[in-house]
Amino acid sequence: xxxxxxxxxxxxxxxxxxxxxxxxxxxxxxxxxxxxxxxxxxxxxxxxxxxxxxxxxxxxxxxxxxxxxxxxxxxxxxxxxxxxxxxxxxxxxxxxxxxxxxxxxxxxxxxxxxxxxxxxxxxxxxxxxxxxxxxxxxxxxxxxxxxxxxxxxxxxxxxxxxxxxxxxxxxxxxxxxxxxxxxxxxxxxxxxxxxxxxxxxxxxxxxxxxxxxxxxxxxxxxxxxxxxxxxxxxxxxxxxxxxxxxxxxxxxxxxxxxxxxxxxxxxxxxxxxxxxxxxxxxxxxxxxxxxxxxxxxxxxxxxxxxxxxxxxxxxxxxxxxxxxxxxxxxxxxxxxxxxxxxxxxxxxxxxxxxxxxxxxxxxxxxxxxxxxxxxxxxxxxxxxxxxxxxxxxxxxxxxxxxxxxxxxxxxxxxxxxxxxxxxxxxxxxxxxxxxxxxxxxxxxxxxxxxxxxxxxxxxxxx
Amino acid sequence: xxxxxxxxxxxxxxxxxxxxxxxxxxxxxxxxxxxxxxxxxxxxxxxxxxxxxxxxxxxxxxxxxxxxxxxxxxxxxxxxxxxxxxxxxxx
Numbered sequence: 001x002x003x004x005x006x007x008x009x010x011x012x013x014x015x016x017x018x019x020x021x022x023x024x025x026x027x028x029x030x031x032x033x034x035x036x037x038x039x040x041x042x043x044x045x046x047x048x049x050x051x052x053x054x055x056x057x058x059x060x061x062x063x064x065x066x067x068x069x070x071x072x073x074x075x076x077x078x079x080x081x082x083x084x085x086x087x088x089x090x091x092x093x094x095x096x097x098x099x100x101x102x103x104x105x106x107x108x109x110x111x112x113x114x115x116x117x118x119x120x121x122x123x124x125x126x127x128x129x130x131x132x133x134x135x136x137x138x139x140x141x142x143x144x145x146x147x148x149x150x151x152x153x154x155x156x157x158x159x160x161x162x163x164x165x166x167x168x169x170x171x172x173x174x175x176x177x178x179x180x181x182x183x184x185x186x187x188x189x190x191x192x193x194x195x196x197x198x199x200x201x202x203x204x205x206x207x208x209x210x211x212x213x214x215x216x217x218x219x220x221x222x223x224x225x226x227x228x229x230x231x232x233x234x235x236x237x238x239x240x241x242x243x244x245x246x247x248x249x250x251x252x253x254x255x256x257x258x259x260x261x262x263x264x265x266x267x268x269x270x271x272x273x274x275x276x277x278x279x280x281x282x283x284x285x286x287x288x289x290x291x292x293x294x295x296x297x298x299x300x301x302x303x304x305x306x307x308x309x310x311x312x313x314x315x316x317x318x319x320x321x322x323x324x325x326x327x328x329x330x331x332x333x334x335x336x337x338x339x340x341x342x343x344x345x346x347x348x349x350x351x352x353x354x355x356x357x358x359x360x361x362x363x364x365x366x367x368x369x370x371x372x373x374x375x376x377x378x379x380x381x382x383x384x385x386x387x388x389x390x391x392x393x394x395x396x397x398x399x400x401x402x403x404x405x406x407x408x409x410x411x412x413x414x415x416x417x418x419x420x421x422x423x424x425x426x427x428x429x430x431x432x433x434x435x436x437x438x439x440x441x442x443x444x445x446x447x448x449x450x451x452x453x454x455x456x457x458x459x460x461x462x
Numbered sequence: 463x464x465x466x467x468x469x470x471x472x473x474x475x476x477x478x479x480x481x482x483x484x485x486x487x488x489x490x491x492x493x494x495x496x497x498x499x500x501x502x503x504x505x506x507x508x509x510x511x512x513x514x515x516x517x518x519x520x521x522x523x524x525x526x527x528x529x530x531x532x533x534x535x536x537x538x539x540x541x542x543x544x545x546x547x548x549x550x551x552x553x
Contacts, residue, residue, distance in 0.1 A: 399519035400504035428479050437480060442505040443512055
């Protein structure tokens with residue numbers, strides 16, 4: 001695989017070879033940076049040279065500050081450890097020790113418990129510098145997985161594995177503006193960050209504390225053309241009036257199962273857009289993208305030859321691709337790949353006719369009297385009802401069968417709080433038509449909202 | 463609604479949702495012969511817990527599970543009575 005250019009080189013090429021292009025921007029919630037200014041500027045106080053060849057922890061609160069630091073440090077640092085904003089403070093020293101961190105980029109003062117003396121303050125703004133750029137080197141990128149319990153795993157990538165799914169030549173369109181509900185320090189968001197920087201596009205960053213309607217309003221104000229998020233991000237977005245203010249050409253879903261309900265809802269709201277869902281994870285990388293508007297993926301993709309190998313072993317999806325992570329960092333007991341070199345994604349799929357459908361995560365199974373239920377499969381059925389915006393299916397203890405299936409359902413804004421008895425009857429009918437009896441929710445509860453975890457996925461509790 | 467009426471009405475709803483036909487619900491009818499299978503009874507228990515606020519299967523120290531429709535009704539009536547006594551003590 002050919003080595004992609006350093007991010008800063010890509011920016012320089014764009015300025016030198018296509019000076020006629022309109023300027024493009026990285027837009028944070030409160031500040032905006034003209035991306036080209038980084039070519040002869042710095043957000044790190046001109047101290048890039050001190051960070052050359054080091055293992056650098058990028059731990060800024062502000063997402064724009066992180067974006068600028070990542071552009072500057074790619075090809076300079078030996079290793080970039082990209083800290084997610086919600087990492088509990090007590091994990092920071094553990095992560096640092098595991099990754100042999102010897103320098104920290106941060107935008108806050110104060111004690112963080114990490115015994116490192118080389119600290120560079122990130123301003124989140126760009127000032128001109130005439131310093132000589134440090135020599136080129138390969139940078140290892142270390143991402144943290146968004147586990148729900150315990151310390152995160154440290155997953156190692158190269159610029160090549162991270163950018164493998166991105167087209168070599170930038171789009172000829174000069175008006176591309178990306179938006180993503182993800183934080184760019186998660187795999188799904190980092191993909192969009194690379195697409196924007198390498199693809200000569202602008203990027204409007206979201207903010208964890210910003211209501212989705214406000215973010216959508218900002219996307220509308222900057223004429224966003226490409227938007228990505230998890231299905232849960234999108235379901236929540238569709239509950240805001242501002243979702244009608246944007247008119248994207250491309251809508252991308254990843255990180256959770258994209259069921260037919262959300263795909264159809266997006267198609268209906270954005271008829272001009274191409275709606276695609278990507279199968280990607282921090283470990284497996286971007287495995288494949290599905291652009292036919294249907295849930296699941298065509299069965300012929302399994303076992304087909306190509307640079308990405310997709311296999312189904314014991315019902316779970318396994319992937320080998322040049323975009324897979326290169327391994328874990330630290331004394332991780334689990335290995336990334338099986339004996340065949342495939343990454344087990346832990347996602348359970350089932351073949352029906354000529355298509356595979358995602359049933360859910362192997363770890364989230366509900367056991368109803370010895371029969372397995374994947375919550376996501378039931379949610380997909382419930383979400384088919386036009387009045388349903390989103391749903392979460394959970395296990396409920398039961399003295400007869402051990403567990404039964406319980407569903408919490410959020411209705412669309414238009415549906416209001418009216419005829420819930422009628423909706424419940426119709427949802428039951430849909431479930432009855434599509435699911436085995438033990439998978440049909442025993443109880444359905446209508447709730448005003450469902451909680452999303454920091455990674456933009458439904459907050460599932462055991 | 464009385465406990466009896468609530469239990470009988472939930473049984474009918476569960477059967478209806480699952481497109482099951484029920485025999486006439488007399489007190490001596492064996493539950494599992496009524497047209498309900500164990501999954502349907504599990505669902506019934508979950509819904510009655512939502513409606514009545516208690517689950518006698520989990521609370522009861524009585525190891526004998528109800529066998530007939532009459533047993534089931536009495537099981538819930540006894541649990542309801544226990545709850546009334548308990549709440550009176552709290553007052």
